[in-house]
Amino acid sequence: MTDPATYDIRVEGHLDDHWSDRLGGVALTRNVDGTTTLTGRLADQAQLYGVLAGLRDIGATLLSLEVDGRRPTIHRVTDREGEDHDHVD
Numbered sequence: 365m366t367d368p369a370t371y372d373i374r375v376e377g378h379l380d381d382h383w384s385d386r387l388g389g390v391a392l393t394r395n396v397d398g399t400t401t402l403t404g405r406l407a408d409q410a411q412l413y414g415v416l417a418g419l420r421d422i423g424a425t426l427l428s429l430e431v432d433g434r435r436p437t438i439h440r441v442t443d444r445e446g447e448d449h450d451h452v453d
Contacts, residue, residue, distance in 0.1 A: 366408050366409050367408070368405055368406065368407050368408070369405070369406060369431050369432050370403065370404070370405050370406075370431070370432055370433075371390075371402075371403070371404060371405075371406055371412060371415075371429065371430070371431055372401055372402070372403050372428075372429070372430040372433075373390075373401070373402040373403075373415065373416075373419070373426065373428070373429050373430075374395075374399050374400070374401045374402075374426075374427045374428045374429075375399060375400050375402070375419060375424040375425060375426055375427060376398070376399060376424065376425040376427060377398065377399070377400065377424065377425070378394040378398065378399075378400055379392055379394070379400040379402075379422075379424065383422065386418055386422075387402060387415050387418045387419065388404060388406070388411060388414060388415050388418070389404065390402040390403060390404030390415065391403045391404060399427060402415070402419075
């Protein structure tokens with residue numbers, strides 16, 4: 365489990381405002397370069413993964429993700445059962 369953090373997630377295309385509620389209440393900013401930046405304070409990685417799953421479900425292409433103004437390090441970890449998972453630092 366992680367501490368709350370502010371995330372900036374940039375996706376291809378312009379998302380309509382109605383997606384904000386479906387994606388956890390994040391703020392949507394439509395950028396002049398044709399992308400959308402989603403910004404929100406998320407409680408933990410579980411909530412982040414929920415937002416990312418929602419973006420996947422609507423077919424949005426993920427371009428970047430920043431945590432508290434920095435790009436996180438993502439690495440693969442193996443749990444006790446031998447299954448691999450991505451972990452974000």
